[in-house]
Amino acid sequence: MGDTRGWWARGRGLAERYPWVVDVGVALLVQGAMTMPFVVPRAAGLAPATWAAYGLTTLTVVPLVWRRRAPLAVLLAILLASMVYKLAVDGPGQPLPYNGLVIVYTIAVLSPPWKRLVCGVLVLIAVPVGVWLNTRSARELTFSAFVFAASYVFGRLTDARQRAHRIEAERAAARERARIAREMHDILSHAVSLMIVQAEAGPVAVRTAPERAEAAFDAISETGRDAMVQLRRMLGLLRDSEGGGREDDGDALTACASGLAPRAPQPGIGELPALFERVRGSGPEVRYEVVGAERGLAADVGATVFRVVQEALTNTVRHARARTVDVQLAYGEGYLLIRVCDDGVGARAGSGGGGHGLVGVRERAAAHGGTAEVGAGPGGRGFEVRVRIPVVAGVPDATATVTAEEGR
Numbered sequence: 001m002g003d004t005r006g007w008w009a010r011g012r013g014l015a016e017r018y019p020w021v022v023d024v025g026v027a028l029l030v031q032g033a034m035t036m037p038f039v040v041p042r043a044a045g046l047a048p049a050t051w052a053a054y055g056l057t058t059l060t061v062v063p064l065v066w067r068r069r070a071p072l073a074v075l076l077a078i079l080l081a082s083m084v085y086k087l088a089v090d091g092p093g094q095p096l097p098y099n100g101l102v103i104v105y106t107i108a109v110l111s112p113p114w115k116r117l118v119c120g121v122l123v124l125i126a127v128p129v130g131v132w133l134n135t136r137s138a139r140e141l142t143f144s145a146f147v148f149a150a151s152y153v154f155g156r157l158t159d160a161r162q163r164a165h166r167i168e169a170e171r172a173a174a175r176e177r178a179r180i181a182r183e184m185h186d187i188l189s190h191a192v193s194l195m196i197v198q199a200e201a202g203p204v205a206v207r208t209a210p211e212r213a214e215a216a217f218d219a220i221s222e223t224g225r226d227a228m229v230q231l232r233r234m235l236g237l238l239r240d241s242e243g244g245g246r247e248d249d250g251d252a253l254t255a256c257a258s259g260l261a262p263r264a265p266q267p268g269i270g271e272l273p274a275l276f277e278r279v280r281g282s283g284p285e286v287r288y289e290v291v292g293a294e295r296g297l298a299a300d301v302g303a304t305v306f307r308v309v310q311e312a313l314t315n316t317v318r319h320a321r322a323r324t325v326d327v328q329l330a331y332g333e334g335y336l337l338i339r340v341c342d343d344g345v346g347a348r349a350g351s352g353g354g355g356h357g358l359v360g361v362r363e364r365a366a367a368h369g370g371t372a373e374v375g376a377g378p379g380g381r382g383f384e385v386r387v388r389i390p391v392v393a394g395v396p397d398a399t400a401t402v403t404a405e406e407g408r
Helices: 002-017 019-039 051-059 062-066 071-088 098-110 113-134 138-208 210-242 249-257 269-280 299-320 356-367 398-406
Strands: 285-291 324-332 335-342 371-376 383-390
Touching (some): 002 019, 019 062, 019 098, 062 071, 071 098, 098 113, 113 138, 138 210, 138 299, 138 356, 269 285, 269 299, 299 335, 299 356, 299 383, 356 383
Parallel strands (some): 285 324
Antiparallel strands (some): 371 383
């Protein structure tokens, strides 16, 4: 099944890159179908099939090679050649007007309204004339009208489906760009905030506690490297989405040499301890607690938990001037509650809750059908971020699993 899907995907890619190959294939297929009456023995009393008749039949098929580039001209050429065939040659009849059905379908899919209108007028004239020249029967007229109408309807349905796919693809691309922008904002905001705090404390520590200054510079370096890794990951995803999922060999070798997979998983709950260590290096003490029966989470939920905690801690480091921060993950029946509370300057840290970071927290919660609340902590002291996310039990957290395996 996998091989079949792979061949089908490669075939569709080839057809999109070289549409003329498809057009030639369609013309050959139609030619094969219209050749059948010439190779099947004819009934006694009928004139034998001739090469002249077969040549005219071929002339009604060859224009299909240009069906995408000049559909109306192809339709006129097919009608003209078919009329000559009816009037000048006593050749085998065709059970179905394959060439006409193909070009009507093509016009219905690709052409603007005025071309479709011209096509409809030409078919309404050509079908009765062809029936009159052939059998002059109401049965043939009804059948011919039905098959041409069906061909047109199928073409319009195909056009509607293709437009729906394009719209959905554009919406998916817009959602992905928004997600990547939000991820990059979180990465840069967190990293730059920590680096600024460490850089401001460094000169003072150099004069009073050189070992603390050295630790601060190490923290700046580590934070910067981590930010670069995550940004490279985000930019790699962006390049893949813009380039059709392809990457050149140089990028792949660079990624392997640096130990970074082009599609490495997003950080999850398993990477929270490393995040807490970086924040502790900036001053506040981070206390972490898990309440309830801890269970696996889907990878996207784990990434959301990490980003929500990261943004809340970034807000604390940047604005709150807090000494301690409490991070709590509470597992309930069908939900996960994320709570980050500091003992800093209180509601001023939120400054109205209009910052991009807190807006991003709300968007992340809403993306999972959850809610987010920000404001003063218990008793009006400090600042608190509370996010409640519905979760499904029994789903492994892929990012936490990867992190645990890497730590062995």
